[in-house]
Amino acid sequence: MLQSFNCLITLFFFSLQLRRVFMEEEALINKKLPKELLLRIFSWLDVVSLCRCAQVSKSWNILALDGSNWQRIDLFDFQRDVEGPVIENISRRCGGFLRKLSLKGCQSIADGSMKLFAQLCNNVEDLNLDGCKKISDSTCQALSKHCPKLQRLDLRSCIEITDLSLKVLADGCPALTHINIAWCENVTQNGIEALARGCRKLRSFMCMGCARVNDSAITVLAEHCPNLEVVNLSGCVNITDESVLRLAENCHGLHYLCLSGCTMLSDASLIVLAQQCHLLSTLEVAGCSQFTDAGFQALARSCRLLEKMDLEECILITDTTLMHLGMGCPRLEKLSLSHCELITDEGIRHLGMSPCAAENLTVLELDNCPLITDASLDNLVSCHNLQRIDLYDCQLITHTGIRRLRSNLPNILVHAYFAPATPPPAVGSTRQRVCRCCAIL
Amino acid sequence: MHDDIFPAAEKILTDIENIFKRDKLLKDFEIVPVTVGENKSPVLHAEHTLGLQEWCVRHLYVHVYHKVMNLKRQQRLRREDPSVLSRLLLGGVLLNPDCTTLWNIRREFVVLGRFDPLTELHINAITLSRRPKSAESFVYRRWILKRMTAEPLESATLSSIIEEELQVSLMAADRYANNYHAWNHRMWVMSHIPQAQDKFYDEWTTSEIWVSKHVSEHSGLQYREFLLNQVDQHLEHTDYCLKFQSSLESFLSPLKHSIFNSDFSKHSTVSQRLYQSFVDLLDKKESCSQCPMNCKENNFMLQIGFLAYELLLVTDLIHLYPGHEALWCHRRFVLFCFFSLSKKISCNSTKESDIMDGIPLPKTQKLCVLEIDSDKCFLWWLVMQHEDALIKDCVIKTTEESYQTKLALRHEKWIKSVLICKENLSCRTQSVS
Numbered sequence: 001m002l003q004s005f006n007c008l009i010t011l012f013f014f015s016l017q018l019r020r021v022f023m024e025e026e027a028l029i030n031k032k033l034p035k036e037l038l039l040r041i042f043s044w045l046d047v048v049s050l051c052r053c054a055q056v057s058k059s060w061n062i063l064a065l066d067g068s069n070w071q072r073i074d075l076f077d078f079q080r081d082v083e084g085p086v087i088e089n090i091s092r093r094c095g096g097f098l099r100k101l102s103l104k105g106c107q108s109i110a111d112g113s114m115k116l117f118a119q120l121c122n123n124v125e126d127l128n129l130d131g132c133k134k135i136s137d138s139t140c141q142a143l144s145k146h147c148p149k150l151q152r153l154d155l156r157s158c159i160e161i162t163d164l165s166l167k168v169l170a171d172g173c174p175a176l177t178h179i180n181i182a183w184c185e186n187v188t189q190n191g192i193e194a195l196a197r198g199c200r201k202l203r204s205f206m207c208m209g210c211a212r213v214n215d216s217a218i219t220v221l222a223e224h225c226p227n228l229e230v231v232n233l234s235g236c237v238n239i240t241d242e243s244v245l246r247l248a249e250n251c252h253g254l255h256y257l258c259l260s261g262c263t264m265l266s267d268a269s270l271i272v273l274a275q276q277c278h279l280l281s282t283l284e285v286a287g288c289s290q291f292t293d294a295g296f297q298a299l300a301r302s303c304r305l306l307e308k309m310d311l312e313e314c315i316l317i318t319d320t321t322l323m324h325l326g327m328g329c330p331r332l333e334k335l336s337l338s339h340c341e342l343i344t345d346e347g348i349r350h351l352g353m354s355p356c357a358a359e360n361l362t363v364l365e366l367d368n369c370p371l372i373t374d375a376s377l378d379n380l381v382s383c384h385n386l387q388r389i390d391l392y393d394c395q396l397i398t399h400t401g402i403r404r405l406r407s408n409l410p411n412i413l414v415h416a417y418f419a420p421a422t423p424p425p426a427v428g429s430t431r432q433r434v435c436r437c438c439a440i441l
Numbered sequence: 442m443h444d445d446i447f448p449a450a451e452k453i454l455t456d457i458e459n460i461f462k463r464d465k466l467l468k469d470f471e472i473v474p475v476t477v478g479e480n481k482s483p484v485l486h487a488e489h490t491l492g493l494q495e496w497c498v499r500h501l502y503v504h505v506y507h508k509v510m511n512l513k514r515q516q517r518l519r520r521e522d523p524s525v526l527s528r529l530l531l532g533g534v535l536l537n538p539d540c541t542t543l544w545n546i547r548r549e550f551v552v553l554g555r556f557d558p559l560t561e562l563h564i565n566a567i568t569l570s571r572r573p574k575s576a577e578s579f580v581y582r583r584w585i586l587k588r589m590t591a592e593p594l595e596s597a598t599l600s601s602i603i604e605e606e607l608q609v610s611l612m613a614a615d616r617y618a619n620n621y622h623a624w625n626h627r628m629w630v631m632s633h634i635p636q637a638q639d640k641f642y643d644e645w646t647t648s649e650i651w652v653s654k655h656v657s658e659h660s661g662l663q664y665r666e667f668l669l670n671q672v673d674q675h676l677e678h679t680d681y682c683l684k685f686q687s688s689l690e691s692f693l694s695p696l697k698h699s700i701f702n703s704d705f706s707k708h709s710t711v712s713q714r715l716y717q718s719f720v721d722l723l724d725k726k727e728s729c730s731q732c733p734m735n736c737k738e739n740n741f742m743l744q745i746g747f748l749a750y751e752l753l754l755v756t757d758l759i760h761l762y763p764g765h766e767a768l769w770c771h772r773r774f775v776l777f778c779f780f781s782l783s784k785k786i787s788c789n790s791t792k793e794s795d796i797m798d799g800i801p802l803p804k805t806q807k808l809c810v811l812e813i814d815s816d817k818c819f820l821w822w823l824v825m826q827h828e829d830a831l832i833k834d835c836v837i838k839t840t841e842e843s844y845q846t847k848l849a850l851r852h853e854k855w856i857k858s859v860l861i862c863k864e865n866l867s868c869r870t871q872s873v874s
Contacts, residue, residue: 076520105520392452397480413448419478419496420447 030059042069067097074102082106084113091120102128104154110134118142126152130180133159140165144172152178156206159184163191170198177201182208182232189217196221204230208258211237218243222250229253234260234284244269248276255279260286260310270295274302281305286312286336293320300328307331312338312365319347326354336365338390345375352379361385367392367415374401381408391416450504453497454528456484460491461531461564467491470535470571472498491567498536505533509543518546523555531564538568538575548584558585562602566609573613579622582609583629590634603637606630607644614651614661624660628667641675644668649754656762662771665751669778672747685746692749695826716819741786745820748782751775752824756831763835763845769852776824780860783821828856 030038042050042064054064073090075082087109090098098121103109109132117124118139124147129135135158143150150173155161161184169176176199181187187210196202196217202225207213213236222228222243228251233239239262247254254277259265265288273280280303285291291314299306300321306329311317317340325332335351337343343366351357351364361383366372373396380386386409391397394416402414461467469490475483476496483494493501509529512518518526533543550556565582569575589602607630613623631637631644645668652661755772762768835849 391480392449393480393482395479395481415448415452416480417449417453417478417482417497418480419500 030057035063038063039066039068042066045069047073047075065093067094070094071097072100073098074100074104075106076102076104083108084110087113088116091117095120096123098124100124100126102126102130103132104128104130107131107133111136111138114139115142118146122146123149125149128152128154129158130154130156131158133157136160137162137164137168141168144168148173149175151175154178154180155184156180156182157184159186162186163188163194166191166195167198170194170196174199175201177227178204178230180204180206181210182206184210185212188212189214192217193220196224200224201227203227206230206232207236208232209235211235214238215240215242219246222246226250227253230256232256232258233262234258234286236262237264240264241266241268241272245272248272252276253279255305256282258282258284259288260284260312262288263290266290267292267295271298274298278302279305281331282308284308284310285314286310287314289313289315292316293318293324296321297324300324302328304328305331307360308334310334310336311340312336314340315342318342319344319350322347323350326351326356330355331360332356333360334363335361336363337369338365339368341368341370343369344371345373345379348372348376349379352376352382357383359385362387364388365390366394369394370396372396374398374404377401377405380405383409386412388413388415393417447500447504449497450501451525451528453482453484453493453501454505454532456482457491457493457535458528458531460484460486464489465563467563467567468570470567472571493535501532502536505529505536506540509533509546513542513546518549519553526550527556534564534568534578535571538572538578541577544577544581547581551585551588558589561585562605566605566612569609569613570616573617574620574622576622579626582606582626586630586634596636599634599636603630603634603640607640611647611651618655619658619660621660624664627664631667631671638674641668641671653754653758656758656765657767659767659770662767666771666774669747669751669775672744676743685743685750688750688753689742689746691753692745692827693823695823741782744782748775748778752779752827756827759831759835759845763839764843764848766848769848772852773855776828776856776860779824780821783824786820825856828852 033041038060042053045053045064050064050069054061056064070090070093073094075086082103087103090101091113101117101121101124109129111134114129114135115138119142127143127147127150129139135155137160140155140161141164143153145168150169153169153173153176155165161181163186166181166187167190169179179195179199179202184207187207189212192207192213193216197220202221205221205225205228213233215238218233218239219242223246228247231247231251231254233243239259241264244259244265245268247257249272257273257277257280259269265285267290270291271294273283275298283299283303283306291311293316296311296317297320301324306325309325309329309332311321319342322337322343325335348366351361357380362385364380364383364386366376367390370393372391372394377389377397378401380389389405389412391402392415397416399418402416402418406412406414464486466489471490471492473485473492473494475494478494478496483497485492485494509518512521512526530543530547533540534547537543547556547561551558551561562582562585565578565585568578569582572578586602586606590599594602607627610623610627610630613626614620617623631640648661648665648668652658652665655661752772752775755768755775759765759768759772832849832853835845839845
């Protein structure tokens with residue numbers, strides 16, 4: 001691989017320096033290198049470089065635009081220009097070669113061009129349609145009909161999508177492992193159950209903001225897809241402890257779980273997670289206001305791999321939770337305690353003394369914790385890896401405290417409402433210099 | 442790079458945006474003079490008013506400006522996360538509504554359908570609450586309105602939009618003296634949204650109240666002149682007549698005491714008829730059952746009614762608040778309207794007045810053509826009676842050096858030199874007693 005990259009660099013060198021040579025019919029580079037090798041080199045280039053190479057000469061144009069170079073296409077950078085015909089041309093040119101296509105944010109893409117795409121690019125494995133708001137069920141029907149190898153599908157913010165899409169995907173794409181239907185608010189229990197029954201290999205399931213998702217949908221999902229590792233149910237307000245129980249019982253490999261905004265959950269969820277899902281590394285439970293110290297104590301004791309925790313607005317937790325997290329989770333990197341108003345300096349002291357703090361802790365969010373004082377900052381001095389700390393609205397924190405923390409941890413980024421120190425005015429210094437000149441003269 | 446200087450900027454912008462989302466009735470934005478920052482959100486919110494502490498304004502604007510301009514330079518505006526961009530633009534226009542670039546980016550997103558025009562109007566109104574004289578804000582507002590009214594709208598939405606516009610321009614006029622832009626906007630709304638014409642009489646009354654409170658402001662008076670120019674479009678609304686009866690009567694009162702001695706036979710028929718209806722009105726002879734002014738027969742009655750009302754209003758204001766030149770200027774406009782109307786009447790309605798068509802006269806004509814034979818037109822004679830009385834009154838009541846006297850004499854001179862020759866003004870008055 002390294003060799004190829006070296007080739008690439010030389011190639012760029014040539015293309016810049018020996019532009020004249022390319023003009024001639026039989027350029028040196030074309031004589032020396034066989035087409036297969038050129039094609040091989042091109043396969044390492046990105047979209048922009050390929051398009052540039054395509055403009056060099058007729059033979060290069062054919063080589064650069066060969067379908068085999070276009071297996072992975074991300075059009076995010078060209079977002080604003082991408083219209084339907086572009087997709088149709090790509091589909092025709094790449095055909096079966098195309099494995100991965102990202103159309104993130106291409107809002108003007110509609111069903112017509114996606115149908116043609118599905119017909120021509122049968123081997124697509126990874127398709128990202130994030131934010132393609134015009135896409136509707138008929139795109140999914142075409143995908144289901146023509147693309148059985150589809151593994152990853154991102155339909156985030158495709159607001160037209162309904163249950164029908166999920167049903168046809170379940171029938172036609174059994175290989176699906178990753179699906180994202182965030183903000184598709186028309187999706188209900190029926191669609192998710194059908195999907196779960198058809199795509200048993202699912203590893204990642206994201207449905208942020210699908211408020212119609214309920215316990216029975218998640219139960220069916222958990223029972224049929226035991227391989228689930230990543231689950232995001234944030235904003236699914238109808239979810240109760242029952243769903244978490246089913247997920248924990250069936251999916252032992254779960255390592256990312258987001259339950260933010262599921263306000264009906266109680267400590268029972270945390271306890272069952274602690275019992276069943278020991279691999280959990282990320283847990284986001286912002287706004288789950290019924291969680292208490294007891295739940296987090298159980299969790300901290302058994303889920304020792306936790307790295308990222310978002311406990312924003314878990315208003316009942318106290319210093320005890322921090323003490324247990326400090327002792328039980330040595331890998332903790334990112335911890336958010338925003339709006340946890342009962343947290344005091346004592347809790348931060350426990351956290352600061354724990355093994356995680358010294359080694360791994362990089363981000364700590366303490367905004368809107370009114371009881372925190374400068375003493376907390378002094379306790380965090382030993383956290384060498386701390387890169388960012390949020391202190392918005394902690395009104396007992398002073399400028400001096402922050403300065404002291406900065407002197408110990410020079411690379412830290414402190415987020416607080418304090419105004420930045422104004423840089424010395426540049427105009428004044430130049431004027432002074434002139435005056436000095438005058439004085440010398 | 443600028444993130445490092447002031448990391449709280451994004452947080453403050455988010456706070457501001459959240460308040461906009463939460464409070465749909467927000468109506469005011471102010472900068473609160475707090476110069477020393479604490480570790481506390483500088484964004485304040487009370488009674489539908491948004492406040493921002495002064496210490497962060499400079500840093501915040503620098504952050505927004507650099508970020509937006511960098512994105513623009515790299516042509517990455519459309520690719521940027523819409524939520525980040527919308528709060529940057531919101532903060533930007535709040536802090537500096539005179540920055541055209543920010544408004545232009547907003548325009549771009551409105552065209553793309555990412556920003557909602559009604560929300561835009563709300564945000565714009567709030568920027569105007571702090572900077573009521575921002576021309577850029579008004580231009581943007583008109584642009585949005587033009588876009589919105591280009592498509593057919595429900596009449597309820599449209600009338601609420603008109604209501605809102607009138608309120609916004611009034612708020613801006615109240616907050617900043619001599620706010621030409623605000624009144625200009627009001628005129629634009631009245632003339633570009635056809636449905637706004639239904640509000641004509643309401644505007645007539647509300648602007649009267651405003652003008653009586655702000656006697657030195659020509660921009661408000663100018664709006665009233667704009668309304669006066671539109672009167673002839675509203676002559677079919679005979680229900681206005683009753684409202685002008687009393688003012689018309691007092692306008693005609695000189696007829697009771699003086700003789701208009703000229704030969705009637707010389708008059709045009711229109712003029713004769715008008716004279717007859719005036720006399721009828723004074724004698725309380727009701728020729729038509731509902732309308733005492735008999736305006737169905739005589740179109741000019743209502744127009745004279747409006748002008749008479751305005752003339753008397755200005756007279757009252759001049760007496761109440763001596764020494765305001767704007768009032769005298771406005772009076773000249775009213776006189777000019779009377780002048781062209783009497784010319785129209787005396788020349789018979791077939792011969793249209795050539796003065797008020799909007800076509801500028803050749804320079805030599807401008808001053809001398811404006812003569813009228815007051816022998817022939819009693820309407821002009823009536824007006825001159827009022828002018829004479831006012832000038833005399835002002836000169837007698839106040840001392841010779843006072844500003845009011847100066848203005849009165851200047852007014853007399855203007856009438857003599859521009860509208861009519863000297864003899865006509867002085868010799869036409871003969872007291873009965």
